[in-house]
Amino acid sequence: MENWLKVCILVVIAASTTGNEEVSPAKLLFSKQILNKYLVEGMDIVIKYSLFNVGGTAALDVQLADNTFGPLDFDVVGGQLKVSLDRIPPGGNATHVVVLRPSRFGYFNFTAAEVSYLPSEDATEAQIGLSSEPGQGAIVPFKEYDRKFSPHLLDWISFAVMSMPSLALPFALWFSSKSKYELIMKQKKDLKQG
Numbered sequence: 001m002e003n004w005l006k007v008c009i010l011v012v013i014a015a016s017t018t019g020n021e022e023v024s025p026a027k028l029l030f031s032k033q034i035l036n037k038y039l040v041e042g043m044d045i046v047i048k049y050s051l052f053n054v055g056g057t058a059a060l061d062v063q064l065a066d067n068t069f070g071p072l073d074f075d076v077v078g079g080q081l082k083v084s085l086d087r088i089p090p091g092g093n094a095t096h097v098v099v100l101r102p103s104r105f106g107y108f109n110f111t112a113a114e115v116s117y118l119p120s121e122d123a124t125e126a127q128i129g130l131s132s133e134p135g136q137g138a139i140v141p142f143k144e145y146d147r148k149f150s151p152h153l154l155d156w157i158s159f160a161v162m163s164m165p166s167l168a169l170p171f172a173l174w175f176s177s178k179s180k181y182e183l184i185m186k187q188k189k190d191l192k193q194g
């Protein structure tokens with residue numbers, strides 16, 4: 001009976017220790033963001049990829065690939081659309097930036113990039129994940145952008161001109177009251193003397 005109890009206790013202890021040691025495998029959250037406000041034909045677009053390991057072990061042999069930017073639609077001017085990272089520790093982040101130039105205008109559906117990684121030291125099969133999707137965006141023709149935004153400079157100049165009265169008016173008031181005051185003082189003086 002006593003022996004049996006000992007066995008039971010040992011089993012419980014063993015179970016609880018393996019329970020503690022068991023850590024969740026690496027899990028990567030993957031986001032893809034466009035950092036530009038305007039998408040313009042022939043002008044740089046910055047894409048940021050962020051990976052965040054929310055698992056309990058390091059993600060190994062991380063391969064990031066974005067196959068959504070065809071060479072007919074985009075030129076890569078900075079960074080690479082395929083990168084590999086040895087590991088991302090648990091709780092760790094990795095970011096990657098690519099600069100592209102759209103070679104044509106029109107609507108473009110920005111879809112997900114892919115990531116593959118080994119979720120643990122002894123994993124044999126890679127885990128595949130997809131990034132968030134920025135969604136559809138309008139790439140405006142350069143000419144239109146140029147037409148829309150160069151006049152903005154004129155808008156700013158006319159704004160400055162229009163706001164001038166609001167600065168000029170207080171000055172004019174101050175100046176006229178000052179001269180009125182001086183005139184009164186002068187008249188008083190004249191009266192005393194006269």
Ligand SMILES: *[C@@H]1O[C@H](CO)[C@@H](O)[C@H](O)[C@H]1NC(C)=O
Pocket residue numbers: 052091092093
């Ligand atoms: C990683 O990124 C996530 C989400 O952006 C953030 O909550 C976390 O604090 C970051 N961790 C480190 C170590 O920077």
Ligand SMILES: *[C@@H]1O[C@H](CO)[C@@H](O)[C@H](O)[C@H]1NC(C)=O
Pocket residue numbers: 109110111135136
């Ligand atoms: C963009 O692509 C995604 C994934 O292929 C699809 O679900 C979505 O409907 C598309 N959006 C548009 C506006 O075409």
